[in-house]
Amino acid sequence: xxxxxxNKSEQxxxxxxxxxxxxxxxxxxxPCCMPEPLIRVDNLSLHYGLKPALEDVSLDIYKGxxxxxxxxxxxxxxxxxxxxxxxxxxxxxxxxxxxxHYDTMxxxxxxxxxxxxxxxxxxxxxxxxxxxxxxRRNIELPLREHGMSKQAGLNDVVQQVLQDVGLWExxxxxxxxPALALSGGQQQRLCIARALALQPKVLLMDExxxxxxxxxxxxxxxxxxxxxxxxxxxxxxxNLAQARRIANYAGFFWIKDQRAGCLIEFGxxxxxxEAPVHELTAAYVNGSRG
Amino acid sequence: xxxxxxxxxxxxxxxxxxxxxxxxxxxxLLFLIKESWPVxxxxxxxxxxxxxxxxxxxxxYQLTPMLSATLYSTLGAVVLAxxxxxxxxxxxRYFAPPFIAGCYRRLIELLAGIPSVVYGFxxxxxxxPLIGRLHPPGVSLLTGILVLTLMILPxxxxxxxxxxxxxxxxxxxxxxxxxxxxxxxxSGVALPAARSGIxxxxxxxxxxxxxxxxxxxxxxxxxVQQPQSLLDSVRTLTANIALEMAYATGVHxxxxxxxxxxxxxxxxxxxxxxxxxSRKRHYG
Ligand SMILES: Nc1ncnc2c1ncn2[C@@H]1O[C@H](COP(=O)(O)OP(=O)(O)O)[C@@H](O)[C@H]1O
Ligand SMILES: [Mg+2]
Numbered sequence: 001x002x003x004x005x006x007n008k009s010e011q012x013x014x015x016x017x018x019x020x021x022x023x024x025x026x027x028x029x030x031p032c033c034m035p036e037p038l039i040r041v042d043n044l045s046l047h048y049g050l051k052p053a054l055e056d057v058s059l060d061i062y063k064g065x066x067x068x069x070x071x072x073x074x075x076x077x078x079x080x081x082x083x084x085x086x087x088x089x090x091x092x093x094x095x096x097x098x099x100x101h102y103d104t105m106x107x108x109x110x111x112x113x114x115x116x117x118x119x120x121x122x123x124x125x126x127x128x129x130x131x132x133x134x135x136r137r138n139i140e141l142p143l144r145e146h147g148m149s150k151q152a153g154l155n156d157v158v159q160q161v162l163q164d165v166g167l168w169e170x171x172x173x174x175x176x177x178p179a180l181a182l183s184g185g186q187q188q189r190l191c192i193a194r195a196l197a198l199q200p201k202v203l204l205m206d207e208x209x210x211x212x213x214x215x216x217x218x219x220x221x222x223x224x225x226x227x228x229x230x231x232x233x234x235x236x237x238x239n240l241a242q243a244r245r246i247a248n249y250a251g252f253f254w255i256k257d258q259r260a261g262c263l264i265e266f267g268x269x270x271x272x273x274e275a276p277v278h279e280l281t282a283a284y285v286n287g288s289r290g
Numbered sequence: 291x292x293x294x295x296x297x298x299x300x301x302x303x304x305x306x307x308x309x310x311x312x313x314x315x316x317x318x319l320l321f322l323i324k325e326s327w328p329v330x331x332x333x334x335x336x337x338x339x340x341x342x343x344x345x346x347x348x349x350x351y352q353l354t355p356m357l358s359a360t361l362y363s364t365l366g367a368v369v370l371a372x373x374x375x376x377x378x379x380x381x382x383r384y385f386a387p388p389f390i391a392g393c394y395r396r397l398i399e400l401l402a403g404i405p406s407v408v409y410g411f412x413x414x415x416x417x418x419p420l421i422g423r424l425h426p427p428g429v430s431l432l433t434g435i436l437v438l439t440l441m442i443l444p445x446x447x448x449x450x451x452x453x454x455x456x457x458x459x460x461x462x463x464x465x466x467x468x469x470x471x472x473x474x475x476x477s478g479v480a481l482p483a484a485r486s487g488i489x490x491x492x493x494x495x496x497x498x499x500x501x502x503x504x505x506x507x508x509x510x511x512x513x514v515q516q517p518q519s520l521l522d523s524v525r526t527l528t529a530n531i532a533l534e535m536a537y538a539t540g541v542h543x544x545x546x547x548x549x550x551x552x553x554x555x556x557x558x559x560x561x562x563x564x565x566x567x568s569r570k571r572h573y574g
Contacts, residue, residue: 122467
């Protein structure tokens with residue numbers, strides 16, 4: 001992934017200064033935010049049975065950036081993320097309309113290789129879901145599934161990704177012990193490591209910190225900062241301060257007419273928080289609604 | 291731990307039930323020992339192994355042929371029914387469309403409800419002649435194994451199905467999000483997560499196979515002999531009791547109760563092994 005970062009480093013630096021306030025001292029990843037869309041969503045609507053959950057959402061997800069999605073519960077943020085990696089396939093009566101493109105691929109194409117896609121677009125859930133296996137097996141399982149079988153190679157990847165998420169020192173002596181015995185924060189970092197092991201291009205994070213204590217939450221936030229530039233991150237969060245700290249772009253979802261979720265406003269994080277155009281956005285980010 | 295009044299009443303009630311169940315098991319064990327005492331008193335335990343044959347009236351008490359028959363038939367049935375049952379559960383949980391899966395589940399439940407004597411009758415009329423063509427007389431250890439397999443298959447299938455149904459949906463979503471195929475999800479996540487439930491179900495089925503009397507009695511020929519091949523006629527411990535109890539008196543009767551005691555010990559060993567098995571490397 002790093003090649004395009006280097007090629008366009010000037011542009012990166014410029015947008016970096018634009019967004020300078022979001023990049024706190026924690027930021028150690030590569031700079032990002034080329035305004036180059038990686039995922040394009042046009043007029044997306046989604047129904048569960050007859051009940052609409054999303055109506056007419058259009059937005060672009062920019063390569064290498066962190067995009068935060070904010071909004072009250074039930075406005076379709078999780079549903080939106082699930083469209084991007086086709087996890088909606090698991091819900092029998094879920095109907096989608098509109099256009100969703102990842103790079104040049106039509107994400108709604110019936111013949112799309114969904115397994116391949118999910119390898120490129122990883123997902124982290126609100127509640128960490130380590131499998132009831134050992135720590136090592138948790139990371140190896142998807143790697144083996146995707147055709148990596150040499151133990152030496154696997155060991156390297158396991159160590160590498162655990163180091164990436166800062167878990168290596170904590171677990172290197174108990175890789176064979178059950179992953180479910182880890183603390184909540186460690187489990188979430190393990191899940192991120194597991195996703196990173198597949199070398200995805202995009203990470204979808206659905207409230208990754210909301211089930212964690214403040215300290216673990218801080219560690220995970222730190223980690224997300226480090227992903228910038230190397231990965232494209234879409235994060236749903238209820239923690240507005242966190243969104244403000246880490247995101248380059250922000251989208252505000254709202255439930256219109258008590259019916260379906262829709263996107264009220266999307267733009268640079270700074271603009272959404274400091275100069276929102278829509279009054280609902282202003283009310284929400286100032287904490288008076290939702 | 292603080293318990294409210296209703297909690298305490300409930301706890302007392304449940305403790306009462308548990309105590310009752312334990313007492314009944316203990317009483318049965320005591321009864322078995324008491325009834326077999328006339329033999330156990332005079333005959334060394336080794337005689338049940340080293341005696342030349344089973345002629346209790348003449349004072350010959352060899353139980354090993356029947357022990358082997360019970361052991362082999364149970365083992366054979368469990369070995370056959372476990373993979374089939376798990377496959378059946380996987381089919382209904384992960385491969386069949388919902389409507390078909392529902393019908394299929396009803397069908398398996400129906401299979402579980404068929405009385406054992408019907409299985410035995412079918413085995414005798416249909417299966418035994420088929421196997422007889424291979425090697426007479428047809429009533430054999432193999433016939434017993436096949437009939438037992440059919441009988442315990444629904445138990446394994448239904449408990450495995452329930453164990454798989456209890457695998458959290460979050461695992462399914464998590465596995466899908468990692469790009470795992472359906473088989474990757476099944477072998478890597480669902481089966482390990484459902485492992486203890488599946489073992490418990492298999493154990494239940496094995497218990498049923500050990501204890502099954504009527505169906506086996508009808509299809510295994512009941513000749514008291516150490517089986518040399520799958521096609522030999524055998525007699526199981528349970529069949530032994532059922533066949534001889536009507537006319538047994540005195541030491542003979544007591545020797546039959548020793549058969550019962552041996553069955554009980556086998557079940558105990560089975561339960562403890564399963565307990566050990568499900569404890570080892572259990573991550574659930
Ligand atoms: N599997 C589902 N079946 C039916 N309705 C659903 C399902 N998942 C979510 N919904 C409904 O869709 C709406 C949006 O849900 P969700 O995407 O989870 O919102 P958010 O993540 O913003 O809280 C909610 O009203 C919810 O009840
Ligand atoms: Mg949600």
